[in-house]
Amino acid sequence: MQRGAGQGDPPQFDEVFRARLADLFAWRRDVRRFKPDLVEPSIIEALVRTAARGPSVGNSQPWRFVSVETPSARNVVLANFQACNAAALACYEGERAARYANLKLSGLREAPVHLAVFCDHATDAGAGLGRKTMPEMLDYSVVAAVHTLWLAARAEGLGVGWVSILDPVEVCRALAVPPAWKLVAYLCVGRPLEEHLDPELERHDWQAHIAENDQLHHR
Amino acid sequence: MQRGAGQGDPPQFDEVFRARLADLFAWRRDVRRFKPDLVEPSIIEALVRTAARGPSVGNSQPWRFVSVETPSARNVVLANFQACNAAALACYEGERAARYANLKLSGLREAPVHLAVFCDHATDAGAGLGRKTMPEMLDYSVVAAVHTLWLAARAEGLGVGWVSILDPVEVCRALAVPPAWKLVAYLCVGRPLEEHLDPELERHDWQAHIAENDQLHHR
Secondary structure, eight states: OBOOTTSOOOOOOOHHHHHHHHHHHHTOOOOOOBOOOOOOHHHHHHHHHHHTTSOOGGGOOOEEEEEOOSHHHHHHHHHHHHHHHHHHHTTOOHHHHHHHHHSOOOOTTTOSEEEEEEEETTOOTTTTTTOSSOTTHHHHHHHHHHHHHHHHHHHTTOEEEEEOOSOHHHHHHHHTOOTTEEEEEEEEEEOBSBOOSSOHHHHTTSOOOOGGGGSEEEO | OBOOTTSOOOOOOOHHHHHHHHHHHHTOOOOOOBOOOOOOHHHHHHHHHHHTTSOOGGGOOOEEEEEOOSHHHHHHHHHHHHHHHHHHHTTOOHHHHHHHHHSOOOOTTTOSEEEEEEEETTOOTTTTTTOSSOTTHHHHHHHHHHHHHHHHHHHTTOEEEEEOOSOHHHHHHHHTOOTTEEEEEEEEEEOBSBOOSSOHHHHTTSOOOOGGGGSEEEO
16 A cells, blocks of 8 residues: 555544444434534634545635624525525425425524535636536535535534525625635534434425435446 | 434544544545455445435435446446546646646546446425525535545545546436436545545645635635
């Protein structure tokens, strides 16, 4: 096994670690119910540094993390969510609409930390490598960073909820980010009020697990 | 702390686990140099089941994993990569072109396992929840599944390389997948020939780490 000079020995992961990692994946959850407890800024800063270890196309590192803190910015995002959620509800009928209306779909009011995560489409980093035929790889790189942060947060006992019932252009405007930044994720972060092994949308009869999607196809 | 009946106690993650998880993120790597050793199909099947624990918008579970096994299918993908890579090289000039030409950008010839990962845009699962204003969330859900698989594979001592220098429509045609399946990732999987703490694109002077992207912005 070759390795670079001065990099230390590559880690060997054992059964104990793999079992705990499986627990992490299984208990991750999309969290919408938070305790009001504040989270130390240093923890969030460390999570962002960890997220930046995620893979990125051409090593382009296109993620941009914004902590949304002012009441005025948060209120704009909350109003945006409420409008989009009302519009979404209006698309359902009967029993589906009733179930949708009963779902808690964001923790925007309660979460002590709001993180908006953007993809910088103006970056020169990576010099376009790996993006010519699949330009969406730049956005995908940001998704991997978000997922890295999510897992690291859960390992710290923090819950993360990804809110996508938002008009992304309005969020960009409200946060006055550079024009080439595209909103990829809006995250609520905080101590979870509850912990569950099953997704909230399974528990509340919105969408069951689909076992056939766990299967490998062959060609 | 509330929890659902019969779910077992939520796991408590400790410092030891967090340190190992940090190692996993740090040593993950995009692998393009593989040993020829075969990988047990049961390991790949387990990795796909783990990937299906990833988050998905509306619990839509839109990932579709295809193991590409026949020489004819693999040859079409390899030829596709070679054509796209030649076209990409032609876009660079001088020193950049020389550096691009020297990079090893896929392990398609050596990797014992090829996984094509698709997003099923025809799925009804999730009933559209969370996708009305950000329809890209469906593809992002597949990216999170890919990243879950990547981390789980590394914990098993397996390397994963994501090849995006491909014409995705041609890959769909070659693998004869349903028309609503969109290619999100083409992965090479196998035992890594080398292990490194630094990304190959940093080591080979393509793109350095950008420390400012690890920083949190505030609004």
